[in-house]
Amino acid sequence: MVDWVFVESLYNTTLSLFFFVLMSLMYYIGVKGYRAKNRYGGISSILCGICFLTFGYYNSVIGFLRYPYMGFLVWWIGLILIINLIFTTIIRKDMKKMRREEKNRNNIGENTREKSVLRRYIRRMTKENPYRDEIPFRMEIIRKSFHLSGFLLLVAYYGVASLVNDGIIVMIHQIEPSYNFLWGDLSTYPFGLGDFRAVVDIIMFALIGALAFAIISDIIRIVWGPEYSVFNFLTKSMLRNKEKNAAGPQIYIITGFIFSYMLYMAKIIPDIRVFFAGILIACLSDASAALIGRRFGKHKVRLRNNDVKSIEGFIAGVVVAYIIGLVLVGPIYAIMGALIFFLTDYLPSITADNILNPIFIPIGIQLMIFLLGLPIGWF
Numbered sequence: 001m002v003d004w005v006f007v008e009s010l011y012n013t014t015l016s017l018f019f020f021v022l023m024s025l026m027y028y029i030g031v032k033g034y035r036a037k038n039r040y041g042g043i044s045s046i047l048c049g050i051c052f053l054t055f056g057y058y059n060s061v062i063g064f065l066r067y068p069y070m071g072f073l074v075w076w077i078g079l080i081l082i083i084n085l086i087f088t089t090i091i092r093k094d095m096k097k098m099r100r101e102e103k104n105r106n107n108i109g110e111n112t113r114e115k116s117v118l119r120r121y122i123r124r125m126t127k128e129n130p131y132r133d134e135i136p137f138r139m140e141i142i143r144k145s146f147h148l149s150g151f152l153l154l155v156a157y158y159g160v161a162s163l164v165n166d167g168i169i170v171m172i173h174q175i176e177p178s179y180n181f182l183w184g185d186l187s188t189y190p191f192g193l194g195d196f197r198a199v200v201d202i203i204m205f206a207l208i209g210a211l212a213f214a215i216i217s218d219i220i221r222i223v224w225g226p227e228y229s230v231f232n233f234l235t236k237s238m239l240r241n242k243e244k245n246a247a248g249p250q251i252y253i254i255t256g257f258i259f260s261y262m263l264y265m266a267k268i269i270p271d272i273r274v275f276f277a278g279i280l281i282a283c284l285s286d287a288s289a290a291l292i293g294r295r296f297g298k299h300k301v302r303l304r305n306n307d308v309k310s311i312e313g314f315i316a317g318v319v320v321a322y323i324i325g326l327v328l329v330g331p332i333y334a335i336m337g338a339l340i341f342f343l344t345d346y347l348p349s350i351t352a353d354n355i356l357n358p359i360f361i362p363i364g365i366q367l368m369i370f371l372l373g374l375p376i377g378w379f
Contacts, residue, residue, distance in 0.1 A: 004184035008067040012059065014074050019056030022215060023049045026247065029222050033245035041246020044352040048247055051255050051355075058262055064208065065201050066190045068183040073205055077212045084216050088228045094122060095227070118233075125227035131244045149210070150283035153257070154276050157203055165191055165198035204261060211254045218248050249354045256282065256358030269366050271376055277328040278362030281321045281337045286357065289317030289345065309346065318342055329365060330377045336368045337361050 026049030034042030058064065065073060098119065124130070156164075169191070172179045176186050191198035214231055221229035222245060231250075232239070243249070257279055263269045293313020300310055321341040325334025340361045344353045369376060 002184070004067075004188070007071070007184070011067065011071040011074050012063060015064070015070050016056045016060045018074075018077060018212075019052045019059060023052040023056065025049075025219055026052060029219070029245070029247060032222075036245045038242065038245050039350050040242050040352065041244070043350050044252060044355060045247045047351055047355060048251060048255050051259050055258065055262070058266075062266070064204050064262070064265070066197075068189070069201050069205055071183065073208060073212075076209050077216075080212050080216050084220055084230055087230045087233075088220065088224070090118070091122065091228050094118060095126070098122065121233055122227050125225070125232075130226045130232075131239045131241045133241055147253070147283035147287040149253075150257075150276075150279040153203060153206075153279065156206065157199060157272065157276075161199040161202040161206075162194060162196075164202055165195060166193050169193055200265065204258070204265065207254065207258045207261060211251070211258060214250045214254060215247070218251055221248075222246070249352065252352045252354035253282065253358060256355045259359050260362045263362065269362055271369075273328045273376055274333075274362050274365050274369070277325050277333070277337055277365060279358045280324045280328070281341055281361050282354070282357035284324060285317045285321040285341050286345065286353065288320040289313040292316040314342075314346055317345060325365075328377075330375070332372065332374055333365050333368055333376065336364050340364045 026045050030042045030044075030046030030049060032042070033039075033045055036042075055064075064070070169189070172186060172189065179186055191201075217229045217231035221232055226232050226239060231248075239248075260269065260275055260278055264272060264275045269275055289309070290313065293310040293316070296310075296312050298310065298312065318338050318341065321338040322334050325337035329337070341357060344356045344360060
């Protein structure tokens with residue numbers, strides 16, 4: 001007879017080890033980036049590693065997810081590893097074929113290169129420098145579209161996640177024998193129809209699942225080369241010099257999301273509106289500032305880290321930050337959100353604002369709530 005308590009403990013330990021391994025890899029990548037004179041990427045990667053250490057400890061002591069969700073997540077991480085290894089193997093084989101064709105000066109190779117999307121990608125990654133000081137505006141729009149993930153989380157929390165839970169319950173009842181074999185007695189499933197606790201767990205499941213998808217591919221990019229990265233292939237290589245020998249911005253922002261949501265689960269940030277105010281300001285204000293600054297910015301400002309931004313972008317980012325805070329936490333606390341966004345985005349240090357904003361903005365708003373004691377929202 002299977003000891004399902006042991007299985008649950010094994011899955012939870014595996015998830016904790018996943019975070020501890022990520023912590024070690026981020027420290028290695030951070031040191032590598034710092035030595036390569038990418039202080040911004042190096043320090044930001046090390047800060048991610050510190051967050052992963054915190055995640056691993058939290059999961060070991062308290063636990064992010066109830067069983068069987070942590071088991072589902074471990075299987076998902078395994079699937080992502082397999083997909084990345086398959087993609088890497090395909091790239092290696094294609095690269096060997098391309099070298100042989102070039103060596104033999106085979107015209108077939110020219111025709112294949114023109115027809116194959118994968119081969120065009122490989123040539124672009126290996127023959128050109130994929131890291132750029134500035135990317136085209138069209139690619140900037142695609143990059144910033146990832147910031148809509150904060151809005152998607154809001155939609156999921158207030159509707160989609162509940163539907164997902166109900167769908168899972170219906171499905172596992174239809175495959176009850178298989179579920180009992182893989183995960184134990186169905187009667188131990190922790191959630192019921194319309195259970196709010198399921199919403200909380202599903203959001204964290206989605207965040208960690210997204211992190212696993214993005215970071216495994218990014219680690220492969222840094223260690224083996226950008227041509228081996230599935231994520232890089234899907235996003236058409238929108239890489240900047242700050243990402244050379246360092247994690248990409250998608251890693252920073254997802255890590256910040258998980259950290260703040262962990263504070264919500266731990267009741268340190270007890271009101272979900274504070275969490276959403278923080279991550280939406282971090283996402284949408286940053287995207288607004290970047291896109292409006294690139295498109296309409298005429299008055300340039302050189303910042304302390306030598307980045308060049310525009311006053312138009314600055315105004316757009318701060319206004320959007322205040323409007324988001326105004327809607328979610330009210331006019332008083334919105335000031336704190338806009339202020340922290342201004343400090344991290346326009347008085348930058350050597351750390352990525354994509355990880356600082358989603359962590360510091362909710363914490364700052366919560367601290368102001370504690371000090372002022374005023375109601376959250378309109379009053």
